[in-house]
Amino acid sequence: MSGVVSQPLPNSWQVKKLRYLTTVIGGGTPDKSKSEFWGGDIPWVSPKDMKKSEIFQTEDCITEEGLQSSATNLVGPHAVLVVVRSGILRHSIPVAVNMVPVSLNQDMRAFICGETISPKYLARFIEGYQRQLLSVWSKEGATVESLDADEMASTEIAVPPLPQQAQILQFLDSELAVVDTLIEAKQKLLNLLAEKRQTLVAEAVMRGLVRSAPLRPSGIDWLGDIPAHWGIERSRWLFTERDDRSDTGEEEMLTVSHITGVTPRSEKDVNMFEAETTAGYKLCFTGDLVINTLWAWMGAMGTAPVDGIVSPAYNVYTPGQRLLPAYVDALVRIPVFAQEVTRYSKGVWSSRLRLYPEGFFETFWPVPPLDEQGQIVAYIDEERIKIDKLATATERSIALLKERRSALIAAAVTGQIDIPEAA
Structure with a gap:
């Protein structure tokens, strides 16, 4: 199916092009020089807001006047929001479902689902097949990574009956919760390692390596106390x-x-x-x-x-x-x-x-004395190697978990997993 899904599907499932399943709405940006267009109560979704699977609020909001004065549109709840122009499209396709009415900037598209497909199911399908979809949807020759609207519309989607879509979503919510918890824990570890690396360097270059060395006020706010002999x-x-x-x-x-x-x-x-x-x-x-x-x-x-x-x-x-x-x-x-x-x-x-x-x-x-600078640099290099080694291993495990996540979604949305009705 358009080079995206190659597995045979259950007999009760249909295959339909995205253009026959959804209506597409684009976006725009109100004039940023006009303060009366900004700071309202209408969420304005841009790629920077696409960090979660559900959108309730955004960094920027616009006014009704801003909405009417620009190319942006008001999108009702439960649309599938997709980033179509951003550097992030080099490796992934951010997708989410808005839970409240929103407007969009020009780098976004909203897919309004028809009666035969659930918004959350379509979002999961894009999640599970984003690597394959990127190879089909990516626009060639664009200055900034972009998705081709015609290719998106022509992509064939595996569509089970609505009751099965609900069962698949319930199954995925349960299974992915476990995977996402593991990813979140490992990401926290990465953040802690980055903080440790930063703190280690700051302490070494501003305080030296000998913790018992006498200190004196530097008289410089950002430095604070420094070793007395510096x-x-x-x-x-x-x-x-x-x-x-x-x-x-x-x-x-x-x-x-x-x-x-x-x-x-x-x-x-x-x-x-x-x-x-x-x-x-x-x-x-x-x-x-x-x-x-x-x-x-x-x-x-x-x-x-x-x-x-x-x-x-x-x-x-x-x-x-x-x-x-x-x-x-x-x-x-x-x-x-x-x-x-x-x-x-x-x-x-x-x-x-x-x-x-x-x-x-x-x-x-x-x-510091030159020999002490050399000792500080050597210490930083040695400690960085240890931290970076652990960070690399953690990043590798996160990548594997994300691959497992995508594979699980892809298998579920193409009927490759036998999901009990009570799931």
């Missing part, structure tokens, strides 16, 4: 700005992220804007500190692991002899440092703050 210095005396430019643009392109720090673009598995030429981009060398000027407030900074080039909109700084590049990288990647540089950033809106060199050079840094 120095404190403004960054203007620790770094020099580098503004050398590439003649050819043929050097390794580096990217700067608040998640991964500085990494070669070739290692990024994402679609990124590429300029026609990178001649004139800024050179940076191994150990240089690179700061994404626009996203510094989020922590987008780190030291370069290799020689390369970065956007001319970024700022590059070379650490002096009093700082090890690896120590610099560890310190700038902790959240409290991002909060500190925000104080020196310029911009009207918090999401548009920019950290320029004159602001960066106002920040204060702890300066």
Whole structure:
């Protein structure tokens, strides 16, 4: 059936194209510059709200005036909501059922189910077959991952009689509750490991490794007490700005992220804007500190692991002899440092703050002895390996549970599981 379901179905089941089972409603965005369109009581669903299987509320709401002034539509309860344009479509299709009337943004579609198919059953079908559906629905050549409306409408869906749909849903609710509980527990463990990793780094770079070492007030709010033998210095005396430019643009392109720090673009598995030429981009060398000027407030900074080039909109700084590049990288990647540089950033809106060199050079840094910096970096690396090993194993077990979840749904919605009527 359109390359999605290949198993034979029970005799009482039907096969119908999605276009004959549902009516599709699109969405839009009211003018964000008009405050009278926003902050109302009509939920406005966008991809960021699609984290649960049922939608009761959304991050943003619009007014009746906003609804009437834009391309968005009011969708009654119990529609199947699907993300049709988002980077998340590289690996999954977010789907949910709205339990209250909602409006949609332009990256969403609502499927209003007819009399022969239950909304929750259709949502489960999409969940169970999302890998196969992605291969069929994905739009080729799109700048942002998108789903093809015609392919979606032409997809054939396995449709059992309504009483059997209810039995399947009851069975899945019971079985998936167990799987989802396990996934949730493992996800909590991942979050705890991430917190432990973050705390470990912050404690090491701001307090050192010897817990019994005498402390003294640093006089700097974000630092608090530091080991008594450490120095404190403004960054203007620790770094020099580098503004050398590439003649050819043929050097390794580096990217700067608040998640991964500085990494070669070739290692990024994402679609990124590429300029026609990178001649004139800024050179940076191994150990240089690179700061994404626009996203510094989020922590987008780190030291370069290799020689390369970065956007001319970024700022590059070379650490002096009093700082090890690896120590610099560890310190700038902790959240409290991002909060500190925000104080020196310029911009009207918090999401548009920019950290320029004159602001960066106002920040204060702890300066441990070089040998102690080396010990701190070695400790962090050793502990990170332990934590990352456990995190990787946990992520692998979550992936396996999710595969089991999808397989269970797929088998149930194609009649491959004998479900007792009393289930």
